[in-house]
Every structure is written in structure tokens, then in C-alpha cells.
Amino acid sequence: MEPDALDRVGRVPHGGESDTDVLDFSANVNTRTPDGVGGVYGAALERSRRYPDDGYPEFRAAAAEYVGCVPDQIVPTPGGLAAIRFAIECALTPGDDALVPAPSFGEYAREVRLQGAAPEFVAHDRLLDADPEAYDLVIVCNPNNPTGDAYDPDALSAFADDCAATGTTLLVDEAFLGFTDRPSLAGHEGAVVARSLTKLFGLPGLRAGFAVATGDRFDNLATARRAWNLGTPAAAVGAHCLRDESFVAETRGRIASERDRLRAALDDRFGVHPSDAPFLLLDCGDRSVDAVLDRARENGIALRDARTFRGLDSHIRVAVKDRAANDRLLEVLADG
Numbered sequence: 001m002e003p004d005a006l007d008r009v010g011r012v013p014h015g016g017e018s019d020t021d022v023l024d025f026s027a028n029v030n031t032r033t034p035d036g037v038g039g040v041y042g043a044a045l046e047r048s049r050r051y052p053d054d055g056y057p058e059f060r061a062a063a064a065e066y067v068g069c070v071p072d073q074i075v076p077t078p079g080g081l082a083a084i085r086f087a088i089e090c091a092l093t094p095g096d097d098a099l100v101p102a103p104s105f106g107e108y109a110r111e112v113r114l115q116g117a118a119p120e121f122v123a124h125d126r127l128l129d130a131d132p133e134a135y136d137l138v139i140v141c142n143p144n145n146p147t148g149d150a151y152d153p154d155a156l157s158a159f160a161d162d163c164a165a166t167g168t169t170l171l172v173d174e175a176f177l178g179f180t181d182r183p184s185l186a187g188h189e190g191a192v193v194a195r196s197l198t199k200l201f202g203l204p205g206l207r208a209g210f211a212v213a214t215g216d217r218f219d220n221l222a223t224a225r226r227a228w229n230l231g232t233p234a235a236a237v238g239a240h241c242l243r244d245e246s247f248v249a250e251t252r253g254r255i256a257s258e259r260d261r262l263r264a265a266l267d268d269r270f271g272v273h274p275s276d277a278p279f280l281l282l283d284c285g286d287r288s289v290d291a292v293l294d295r296a297r298e299n300g301i302a303l304r305d306a307r308t309f310r311g312l313d314s315h316i317r318v319a320v321k322d323r324a325a326n327d328r329l330l331e332v333l334a335d336g
Contacts, residue, residue, distance in 0.1 A: 024302045026304040027304075028277070029204050031325065032251070035244075044237065045232075052232045056235055057071070058235070058236075059076055059236075059239045060072075063210045065242070066242040066243075067174075068184055073214055075212070078207040079198060080194050082207075083209050084171065086224070087211055087213075088137065091171070094116030096116075096118070096137070097118050097135050098112045099119075099138040101121075101140065102309075103147065105173065117136070117137075124141070128155050128156065133168065137169045137171060139171045141175075143179075143276045144277075147281050150177075150182055156185060160188045160190060163191070164188075164190030164191075172191055172193045174195050177195075179252055180276050190214075192217055197209055199278065203241070255320050258322070258326055270282035279317050279319050281315055282316050285314060287314075299332045
């Protein structure tokens, strides 16, 4: 991290509501968790009286099987954002240039700037047309937040090949890819993949995730990572969740069905962006975004103000939850 950059970089907004009396549609977190999580956590808590095995063999094996790579390409991290920061730290030095999608997750540009590097923004749906040779790092969010667009797998793989050929690091944030049946780029030469257990498994407070890399990039990450990078409970619960294939399949089906239902119901009141993710981007048009947000809050619902994303000035983002919660959202938005 470049110390001088700290005076020029601030925090960025995120979704997430701490008030448990509020129905939170601002954060894209599964409303369900895999069976057995409590028992696994309890057993791991007792083992927490000793330091973890710094090799994390069980977690790395489960993560590798989940994304389709080998355990020796997995670097455990305390969440997906930790993997993103770690990858950017290892890829950039002051004066470097990074290509960043927009609108997309605000942390990308922030983390680039913290290294003393410069972000260059490009429309997320034109990013794969860029020439990676002009950049030290290219960041892709797949599916993109907040639009929900997923990239064509063949096009993304070809772009990753171009990045590898030019020596440009490609960082792919796959925080929402588990909600789809699309293949991961994990294990692709030259790419660093960041994964989170937060969203799909409904455990944002667990802080478990991992990075995937190959060759010199993996060696750099493995050398630079902190010892005991993942707590014993997070590693144990994470491995348990990653192996629950039936939970993943059920979640994908439920979210896809509810997303289609929400989109159809909201289409006559908002401009609804197509999405492959567990959220929908809504254009409020001529209506006041503040009025929509305030109306929802008065009725016990938190929505994400999507104006915090670069280039959006009339949008909100809503998570896709279970049927009962989604029905409540539709009721409140219909009255607004």
C-alpha cells in the first residue's frame, strides 16, 4: 500500500443493514444457510484453542473441488474483498494503470488508488474489447455488480488468454458466480480469481473466501499472505458449505425463479435491467430515488441506493430473497 495515497482515498458505500428489525434488500445475501453449520462451527470453536493448520488442507481441497481447480492453486482469505485487496496489492505498484469496469463495485478503484496506481474506467459491457497490453491489471466482475450481467464464458476465456499473452494480471471477482451454472475462470493461466462464501451461503459475518491463481502469481500470493489467514471456525464451516452440492443447486433454482417473478412484477413500474445475479437493478425514471428509498424505509425495508455506483443517477438495487420477503417488497414498491 502506498502511504501517500491514504490522504486521497476515502471509504466507499456498501449494502447491508445492521438493524435486525429491517428487511434488508440492500445486501445480496442468501436467506438460507446449509444444514449443519451450527454443529460444524461449535466443534471448530473448541479447536480454536490452538492455532489453525496454516496449510488449510481441508478448506483448500473443498474450494478447489468447488471451482474446478487443484488445491495448490487456492489461497484462503478472510472474505472475497480480502482476496481482491490481496491480489491488487501483489499486482500493482505506484504509477501503474488498471482497467476498472463501470458501473461496478466501488472497492475496485479504491484498492487501485491505495496502491498509488491509477484506475481507468470502461463500460462493463465493453471491457472485453479493450487491449490489455496497455494495463498492468484488468478487473472483471462476473456477474457484474450492480447490473447483474454475466460475461460469455468463451469471450471471457479468450480475453484471459490475451491478458496472459501480454503479461497483464486479470482479476476476476466471482462473488456472485456461484448463483449461476457458468464455469469459473479459476486455474486459468494469468488470471487471479476472487471468491466469497458470503453471498451464496448466507454467512457474511463468517468472513471466509479465497483467491485462485497459477504460476508466479500464485507463488507471490502464497508468499505474501499472512500466516493463519483464516480462522478455524471459518475454515471448517467454509469447507462444509462448499461441499454441499444440493444446497447450491436448490439456491440457484430458487433465486432464478424468484428473480424472474420479481422482474415481471416490477417491469411496469421500473426499468428493470436483465440479471444473472441475486439482485435486480431498477431505474426509477422520473421519480425521486430518495422518495422511493424513504418510502421503503418507512415500511421496514432497506434498499440499495445505486446512485453510489459510477454513472448511475436514477437507480436502486434490490436483492432477490425468499418468496415471503419478495412479496413484501412488491407490496411496498407497488404503493410507492
